[in-house]
Amino acid sequence: MEKFTETEINQEAKRLISLGLSQSCVSQPLKEIAELTLKINNLKKEKNAVICAHVYQLPEVILGIGSVIGDSYKLAADTIETQAENIIFCGVHFMAETAKILNPEKKVYIPSKNAGCTLAESIKAEDVKKLKLQYPNSPVVTYINTTADVKAESDCIVTSANAEKILRKMYQKHERIIFTPDRFMGANFAKVLGKTIGKDMILWDGTCVVHEKFDARTIKIYRDKYPGLAVLAHAECPPELIDEVDFAGGTGTMMKYVENTNAAAYLLITECGFGELAKMKFPEKNFIAMCRLCPYMKSITLNNVLDVLENPSKEFEVNVPADIARKAKKSIDMMFELAA
Ligand code: 13P
Numbered sequence: 538m539e540k541f542t543e544t545e546i547n548q549e550a551k552r553l554i555s556l557g558l559s560q561s562c563v564s565q566p567l568k569e570i571a572e573l574t575l576k577i578n579n580l581k582k583e584k585n586a587v588i589c590a591h592v593y594q595l596p597e598v599i600l601g602i603g604s605v606i607g608d609s610y611k612l613a614a615d616t617i618e619t620q621a622e623n624i625i626f627c628g629v630h631f632m633a634e635t636a637k638i639l640n641p642e643k644k645v646y647i648p649s650k651n652a653g654c655t656l657a658e659s660i661k662a663e664d665v666k667k668l669k670l671q672y673p674n675s676p677v678v679t680y681i682n683t684t685a686d687v688k689a690e691s692d693c694i695v696t697s698a699n700a701e702k703i704l705r706k707m708y709q710k711h712e713r714i715i716f717t718p719d720r721f722m723g724a725n726f727a728k729v730l731g732k733t734i735g736k737d738m739i740l741w742d743g744t745c746v747v748h749e750k751f752d753a754r755t756i757k758i759y760r761d762k763y764p765g766l767a768v769l770a771h772a773e774c775p776p777e778l779i780d781e782v783d784f785a786g787g788t789g790t791m792m793k794y795v796e797n798t799n800a801a802a803y804l805l806i807t808e809c810g811f812g813e814l815a816k817m818k819f820p821e822k823n824f825i826a827m828c829r830l831c832p833y834m835k836s837i838t839l840n841n842v843l844d845v846l847e848n849p850s851k852e853f854e855v856n857v858p859a860d861i862a863r864k865a866k867k868s869i870d871m872m873f874e875l876a877a
């Protein structure tokens with residue numbers, strides 16, 4: 538492995554600082570981070586790899602090594618454009634699987650074996666088959682936070698960025714929709730669209746371990762303390778909390794809301810990585826912390842990314858059986874069509 542000079546490491550540390558990283562937002566000395574990002578970025582070129590980083594990742598992963606940075610929708614859409622032979626996915630497993638389904642000829646790696654998701658674990662393909670038998674003629678709209686097998690049994694995939702738009706379009710043709718697996722997200726969009734749960738929308742019982750635990754009562758305390766506060770929450774939060782916020786959406790639309798408004802302060806109710814990134818992107822704005830960590834997202838580190846690039850072994854490679862991938866791709870393509 539290439540050794541870097543003190544000058545090269547100092548220059549890299551300066552680059553990281555210019556991107557907004559500071560010692561206070563990283564858990565290792567900045568010079569150690571600089572050495573790792575130098576190695577990773579060199580290997581990235583050498584191995585013709587692209588690094589996709591979700592906004593919940595560690596700041597040093599997003600800003601230090603990310604080639605494509607964004608929400609689930611952007612990460613899925615942008616991988617289609619990449620010319621790289623290898624995709625290193627800094628996010629969770631279902632995101633890497635989606636990248637593989639959309640890029641079957643490329644090698645996709647996820648640097649951690651612990652990058653799961655409670656929503657993806659909440660439902661199996663068999664469950665979707667049973668729902669279809671129970672509610673015939675009702676299309677299955679499935680959140681992207683699911684395994685490839687579940688996507689393969691679904692009619693259309695949505696992300697937090699496009700679920701409202703896609704559901705609205707689908708209700709023009711269908712009386713009833715089966716929405717899986719996030720019961721909070723389903724209930725939140727059912728409310729916006731004026732639909733009744735149990736009649737117009739059938740829900741599955743999945744939740745996100747990070748977003749289900751936020752307590753709506755805390756919002757009032759913050760509003761009293763910070764006049765002019767804008768409260769934003771991810772659509773995976775419980776409906777009683779969403780009732781109290783100024784904006785609910787996905788990480789992509791939440792970031793746009795922050796960019797396009799000028800509130801006295803912002804309360805961001807989502808995974809902590811989002812707030813850290815918002816602070817770095819908009820240092821002039823005032824952010825109030827109310828966040829929780831996603832243990833799955835945070836299982837990716839610069840060290841395990843480096844390991845995968847140095848030794849891209851089969852155990853970190855993401856593969857999807859061809860028949861499942863073909864069926865899952867149909868439902869993902871339906872999302873691209875309806876979200877356009
Ligand atoms: P976004 O697509 O909004 O980034 O959501 C992904 C996710 O896992 C939220 O918990």
Ligand code: SF4
Pocket residue numbers: 629653654655656657682745746747748773808831832833834
């Ligand atoms: Fe899954 Fe929740 Fe983590 Fe997002 S934040 S990856 S939905 S567990």
